[in-house]
Amino acid sequence: MIELTYPFALLLLALPLLMRLLPAYKESRDSVRVPFFRKLVELSEQRPEQGARVLRRDRLQRLLVNLTWLCLVLAAAKPQWIGPPIEQQKSGRDLMIAVDLSGSMEAQDFTLPDGSSVNRLQAVKRVLADLANRRASDRLGLIVFGAAAYLQTPFTDDHQVWQQLLDETEIGMAGPSTVFGDAIGLAIRQFTQSDSDNRVLIMLTDGNDTGSTVPPVDAAKVAASYDVRIYTIAIGDPTTVGEDALDMATIRRVSELTGGRSFEALDQQQMRDAYLTIGELEPELYESISFRPRQSLHWLPVALAMVLYLLYHVTMALITARARRAADAA
Known part of the structure; x- marks a missing residue:
């Protein structure tokens, strides 16, 4: 119309x-003078006069x-x-993935269906690829952390680019240690710049916090105030001791404070089951946009x-x- x-x-x-209603426009013009004016008057039989037309x-x-x-x-x-009217559907949820790239991720304790062994990061990449395919409606982001936390990918609808940047990650590229709390803080900053009201953070780690600026529990309290739900997946053997030991108490507490859940993944199947459970707890959301x-x-x-x-x-x-x-x- x-x-x-x-x-x-x-x-x-x-x-x-x-x-x-306005008066007519008037314009004065010079008349033509000729020496035989009287003769013209006689021949035309008209009387000369002044006036306007x-x-x-x-x-x-x-x-x-x-x-x-x-x-x-x-x-x-x-x-x-x-x-x-034209209606479009866009993602209704922002899903941030935080991956631990500390040195302990080199442990080759994950077995593939064909019997071959891979390190923890390779197993994580395989499961995350399946996650990206299953969460077509979500905007995905990627954070990597070690001695520091870095934003690898801001929230994007382009899952192919997200997957490519995930594939480029390598163990140790963020440093040897694990700043679990700083990774949460970086995710919170990204969520505050987002317009979505559905904010989910999935964190994968195989160690314990080793010197974050903000302790993980305190960071989780801040995340809860921004309505960010945190799901934590502990990778590897929980009986490990030393610097590589899993701090399951902190991991569980972080999830509880934000309304999320924590999982333990001793093998790739358990890791996949954890993502499937998260998918059930966080079903796909769509927001319809209509414009003409x-x-x-x-x-x-x-x-x-x-x-x-x-x-x-x-x-x-x-x-x-x-x-x-x-x-x-x-």
Whole structure:
């Protein structure tokens, strides 16, 4: 349908009616002086006098002027063609994945279905690839952490790019230790820049916090205040001792404070089961966006006015030329 952007511009249509209330325009011109003026008066049998003459347009000219004014006013009102509603669906959830790249991820204690062994990071990449395929409606982000936390991928709908950047991660690229709390803090900062109200952070780690600026539990309390739910997946053997020991108490506490859950993944199947459970707890969400395309049509009245103007003058020129040829032939 057609809609006027500035409908009040149509009030200008009455302007020519108001112009009629004004006095006619007057213009003085010098008369032609000839030495045989009296002779011309006698031959024309007219008496010379002073006066004024108001030029009048013929009907075609009046019609052309009125149509031109109508076209210009319509153009000023800016008509628009509004198309039928178009609905689009976009992601209703922002899902941030935080992956531990500390040196302990080199342990090859995960077995694939074919019997081959891979390190923990390779197993994580395989499961995350399946996760990306299952969460087609979510915007995914990626954080890697070790001695420091880094944003590898901001939230994006392009899962192919996200997967490529995940594949490029390597063990130790973020440092040898594990700043679990700083990774949560970096995720919170990304969520505060997001418009989504559904915020989920999935963290994969095989160690314990080793010197974060903000302790993991305190960071989890801040995350809870921003409605960020944290799901933690502890990778590897929980009986490990030393610097690589899993701090399951902290991992569970972080999830509890934010309304999430914690999981233990001793092998790839348990890791996959953890993601499937998270998928059930966080079902896919969609947000529908409806809009109607608009196309400006203001140029059509202007083009019509120009066509009428050119058509009139071309027609008049042809008529005048034909009349002259007829007069010359006579």
